[in-house]
Amino acid sequence: MSQHSADPAPNTVLATVARHRDWWRDAVIYQVYPRSFADSNGDGMGDLEGVRSRLPYLRDLGVDAVWLSPFYASPQADAGYDVADYRAVDPMFGNLLDADALIRDAHELGLRIIVDLVPNHSSDQHEWFKRALAEGPGSPLRERYHFRPGEGEGGELPPNDWESVFGGPAWTRVTEPDGTPGEWYLHLFAPQQPDFNWNHPAVGDEFRSILRFWLDMGVDGFRVDVAHGLVKAEGLPDLGAHDQLKLLGNDVTPFFDQDGVHAVYRQWRTILDEYTGDRIFVAEAWTPTIERTANYVRPDELHQAFNFQYLGTHWDARELRAVIDRTLDAMRPVGAPATWVLSNHDVTRHATRFAHDSALGTQIRLAGDRELGLRRARAATLLMLALPGSAYLYQGEELGLPDVVDLPDEVRQDPAYFRGAGQDGFRDGCRVPIPWTRTGSSYGFGAGGSWLPQPEGWGELSVEAQQGAPGSTLELYRSALAVRREQRGLGAGDAVEWLRAPEGVLAFRRGEFVCVANTTGESVTAPAHGRVLIASDEVTEANGEAKVPADTTVWWTTA
Template identity: 60%
Template sequence: MPAPTSAFHGEAGGERAAWWREAVIYQVYVRSFADGNGDGVGDLLGVRTRLPYLRDLGVDALWITPFYASPMADGGYDVTEHREVDPLFGTLGDAEALIAEAHAHGLRVVFDLVPNHSSDRHRWFREALAAGPDSPARERYLFRTGRGEAGRLPPNDWESVFGGPAWTRVTEPDGTPGQWYLHLFDPAQPDLNWRHPEVRTEHEDILRFWLDRGVDGFRVDVAHGMIKHPDLPDVGHTEQIQMLGHTVLPYFDQDEVHEIHRSWRRILDSYPGERMAVAEAWAPTLERLAAYVRPDELHQAFNFHFLGTDWNSKALREVIEGSLRTSALVGAPTTWVLSNHDIRRHVTRYGGGELGVRRARAAALLMLALPGSAYVYQGEELGLEEVLDLPEELLQDPQRLRSADGSSGRDGCRVPLPWQGESSPFGFTPLDLHEGWLPAPQRWRGLSVEAQRGDDTSTWELYRRALKLRRAQPALGDGTLTWQPAPDGVLVFTRAPGFVCTVNTGDEPVVLPRPGALLLASADLDTDAQTTPAGDAAAGTAVDTAGLAAGIGSDVVVLPPDTTAWWATT
């Protein structure tokens, strides 16, 4: 089932870069996107029914989180078989139909791949437990004898990303306490030994299985984690999760992992249709992150340094400049992202309420104006906040359950989407006959897709117009930018031909020279203002405020706080 090559978004208007260099890819968290069969859990049928929505929104592709056979200890990221669809989500036929139907709508499809670990119910792990210590079956995983008297202590001090020790001791077949196995996440997710040839062969077969069915690419979960330091040395620190993305840890971002990605790139390149892979890779520096997207490795890597940057012009410029500089060294596009299923929604991170929404809208236009590719997490186009008041008895995230105070759970960004109607589940399930697996708050009534479509002031319409302009503007997508002089708190950059982006990250309005004809703004922009606007909507700082009392001429424009605007100069 090879992918078609002529009907995809973004291919009109002459020669363009490879699709993945500038695509806007929409993340579908399957269990929370749309429920097709009425059981309260999102599924592949639900995704299929909403493909016209994604087409109309204007994205180029969708990334679908795991729907494979799984006990669901971690929402499907604990896989027993990558070549089977879990009945909770549908059938293999649904997955194949989804690929074909998405292509018919001009959308490419990226599937999740979970190579760092398996489920503890995977046939290999069950064989390992039954086989006993030092058996060949245990060599596919990382089993070790414990330290201390009778091996009662873990083999080292490594900690799970979800909290607590990264080792669990097993009971041997004879009933005695035995070896320990490594799990950098939940105990139900034992880490695989990627130095074992059978592990590598198995995953190469999985890649080909889905590539043969027409999938356009893969998002590689924990792409930085498959190789561990062979000596398994102590880290020497507690709270190791705080070191992720800042320090080279003996279990993450080891140099040997790149050989795996090179072997996968050869497989991807052997298929027609520009198949790709994007790395979920946490690296301590932008330079080390760039190594994952060298010309013979993966095509993209999520830019978590951008995601984690405060809403501050200086900090944003530094991370944008650093990202573009390091990706250019290896000839790769930079990939921008603001939220995903593992991170608190950025409306909430930016302050919540009206302030958070205002900044999130501005950040969206900034992201979509930057060179490279961008990822949109389902619901951010609606301006959704993190849900922080879910009933405790409904929470399912193992990260929360293993953390000391329960504060690090991810359920709040995974609440099912509001599609229509006046109360939960807001059209998430057919005819609203069943509540979603997590309840949507009543305050989302005004944020549903139905409520926002056609409302020119809504966040959904902002995204739709931005994506349409991004496709129409030859300056946007792949390429470069040029910074322009700007006052404190403001970013101004140009992209050739004929595009300017202005961003005010400050809490006061700013007056700037009018750079051209307004294309789109994240907030109301009165380009015909003749007096200094007051309050939160406007008042100038780029020019001395006192000097504006006589009025604002047609050659300048007031940029409200927390606002991004796009301009055409030709």
């Protein structure tokens, strides 16, 4: 075992609270979007000290780990996913001492810390890129990115037809040091996010060093942003006739999900395995199929991959069963756990997505039926937490927060919103700072307001309003996570035993545990399976049968 390990004290504490090795196989991991979680200094922007102050809340909620969205030094052209310095904390969030204190406090509370890593692209303010521009064509620094001469007589056309995920061309032409129009550089996202050239050895060397820097700080793992995007097809061929690219799309492209990415992750895995503490990689990999996603979690690569096919599934029993089966079937041969997720910082919160009966996708701008959406969201959460594997929660979903769909256009900050033809650009709605208290200028988020406006009435959804309140969404989450931890049939595993159930109802057994989810708009009668552990709505039983209300999930134990 390598000597590259964090201070042993936090790991010792973690060892005493860990239920078993391979903790990540059934972990519940909570995503914190730092700018919207808690503000410690009253500047309207959440920060690391704010996150640190709320760690006891997360412990009491019952999660196993906290994933932090980027807090690195950045011009913030894309909310920190444009990194200028991978070894520094952006002053808006604090400094390295704050990061160290957060990691140590989390470990003392029995929580693990996973940080975001952004290896597909840097900021255009990264020192490498600034030097590449200043040194002009032929600069060795330009080889670390994708610089190309343009097409056309004067090089006035982009080098190929690739489009940015955020809309518009995936290429921007630079002005050379002598003032003339020059080469073009590739950016699959915003122009301020030039893509690295992972065929250049210096790029791999740098990221292996970055991994060691944060592992030595004591982090327990990395969520790998755009894990499917690092390697581009040889020669950067044209895409050809194709619909406008969407991040959530499943099309085969020459810049996503190329086989060459897997060599990168095999190298990374050897580094991670040198460290003590059972640390992990989580892939954000948008692939055409779940089977392609499974390639990222082979035994010598990454540990988990987000299951975006599940996130995009409607509240429909037939659809859900199909994606559950396909997910478990795909993960079983590689020995990786399935992961399940309903919301994150890039998609409309599921309490709003499920408020609609029509298929509107994962980024929408309509409020829908709030009562319906919350009822389905609660039921969907219990279904997700009953499935084999690991689950991800997004901050505020435990409060049943809806998307803020009516933000004034002038306050929006999503770069896709300003680019027009790419992603819908309404991700700000799920990023509004969460409410902690019933009252106050920012409902307890901080003393100085919030960087995105919070709706009136937000306080009634706050932690303060829901804590200890019977039937509240917060207490449902706390109870479900506690039961999940106690029940041996829940958590890790790779299969479910499907039970007969009425049309529109899912029912499965895992050992002595049974889950029934009614996705229909009507109450159904189903067999009672022993003692009710928890339900998303009130269930009545008589003569061995249970009346399960519309859009409701129930957990039973036969023990």
